[in-house]
Amino acid sequence: MNDYLNVIRNHYADxxxxxxxxxxxxxxxxxxLISVLLYLPFFLQTVTAPDPEAVTPSGLALLSLIxxxxxSLFILIPSLAVSVRRLHDTGRSGWWYLINFVPLVGGLIFLIFMVLGSQPGPNRWGPNPKGQTANVAADW
Structure with a gap:
């Protein structure tokens, strides 16, 4: 939870x-988890309705949808920011985020980038957040 709040408080559009x-x-x-909890009443109303296609949200479901x-609008910028900073940690430019728009394989490639480990040592986007340095071979 602290990591979530840290992104919102300290790195909202960083x-x-x-x-x-x-x-x-x-x-x-x-x-x-927050998104699922917010949309749950709307989802339950549409799924449990006798004719889900003819349902117009009302009451709690409408409030849930709003x-x-x-x-979703509030969290859009921090989501992009943390994704770009994660790409930076793997040694890639933030422009690699656009690979998500390539059908079928783009999302998979982006997921692989997000799972990869940090680039050891500092890179052009700053020092390693883990504080690790690169393994440098000794000069013989």
């Missing part, structure tokens, strides 16, 4: 620097 795997994945885990939509 596209500079690096983000560890833990920061990225904890942010997305908490974000997914709250979920507002939350």
């Amino acid at each position: 596209f500079r620097g690096r983000a560890r795997r833990r920061e990225y994945w904890m942010f997305y885990l908490i974000n997914t 709250a979920g939509g507002l939350y």
Whole structure:
């Protein structure tokens, strides 16, 4: 939960620097749980209706839909920012985020980038957030 709050409080629109795997994945885990909880009443109303195609949301379901939509807008920029910082941590430019728009394989390639470990030592986006240095071979 601290990683999620850290992204919201300290790195809301920060596209500079690096983000560890833990920061990225904890942010997305908490974000997914909040989204599911917000949209749950709307989902339950549409699934349990006798004719789901003719349902117009009302009451709690409508409130759920509005709250979920507002939350999605609120979390859009931090989601992009933490993804770009995670790409920086793997040694890639933030422009690699656009690979998500390639049908079928783009999302899979992006997922692989997010799972890969940090680039050891500092890179052009800053020092390693883990504090590790690169393994440098001794000069013989």
